[in-house]
Amino acid sequence: KAGVTQTPRYLIKTRGQQVTLSCSPISGHRSVSWYQQTPGQGLQFLFEYFSETQRNKGNFPGRFSGRQFSNSRSEMNVSTLELGDSALYLCASSGGDSYTSDTQYFGPGTRLTVL
Amino acid sequence: AQSVSQHNHHVILSEAASLELGCNYSYGGTVNLFWYVQYPGQHLQLLLKYFSGDPLVKGIKGFEAEFIKSKFSFNLRKPSVQWSDTAEYFCAVNERQLTFGSGTQLTVLP
Numbered sequence: 731k732a733g734v735t736q737t738p739r740y741l742i743k744t745r746g747q748q749v750t751l752s753c754s755p756i757s758g759h760r761s762v763s764w765y766q767q768t769p770g771q772g773l774q775f776l777f778e779y780f781s782e783t784q785r786n787k788g789n790f791p792g793r794f795s796g797r798q799f800s801n802s803r804s805e806m807n808v809s810t811l812e813l814g815d816s817a818l819y820l821c822a823s824s825g826g827d828s829y830t831s832d833t834q835y836f837g838p839g840t841r842l843t844v845l
Numbered sequence: 846a847q848s849v850s851q852h853n854h855h856v857i858l859s860e861a862a863s864l865e866l867g868c869n870y871s872y873g874g875t876v877n878l879f880w881y882v883q884y885p886g887q888h889l890q891l892l893l894k895y896f897s898g899d900p901l902v903k904g905i906k907g908f909e910a911e912f913i914k915s916k917f918s919f920n921l922r923k924p925s926v927q928w929s930d931t932a933e934y935f936c937a938v939n940e941r942q943l944t945f946g947s948g949t950q951l952t953v954l955p
Contacts, residue, residue, distance in 0.1 A: 763942070773935065773945040786942050820889065833879070834943055836889040
């Protein structure tokens with residue numbers, strides 16, 4: 731099976747712009763979660779989508795949003811970019827049938843740099 | 846909210862040395878526990894996981910971890926490390942979302 735794919739792999743934006751990141755889960759997986767990874771804060775949970783519905787959300791401002799399509803592909807959007815949004819954004823997919831006993835498989839990430 | 850602590854931020858070992866990385870979590874209910882590894886320039890990969898049953902779980906590449914419920918711990922071990930084990934290791938607990946520890950950078954000297 732192909733793994734989780736994320737596009738683009740690298741992005742450079744300026745403050746105030748918005749950005750959309752894309753994630754394609756492993757075939758058959760219905761849950762997609764997004765994480766932000768920074769040297770200072772580590773890996774932090776953004777949100778999770780399951781069957782096109784946001785099922786769980788972390789403690790990020792409303793500038794961070796997402797959606798999931800009927801084919802389980804997911805997009806994440808960040809509006810009004812700030813310098814502090816520079817990070818590696820990771821997508822993970824899992825079967826989705828269980829909140830707790832699912833195993834999440836990660837994609838390579840999108841490296842976002844905000845200038 | 847649950848939290849995960851990894852006490853060793855950077856560990857340096859010589860090849861063939863034994864490894865133990867500590868992980869403690871705060872959640873008192875039923876948890877599922879994971880160790881992930883991030884090799885330089887690569888994505889996060891699952892090393893091993895514990896859901897239930899035998900508290901000693903074996904993963905890939907000779908790694909194992911022991912779940913000790915009374916200590917809220919899930920320490921990662923490997924009897925003999927190799928240079929190729931140089932990576933960052935993350936402990937994580939899954940209640941409704943994955944909560945990660947801050948990571949341990951392991952450097953293995955040849």
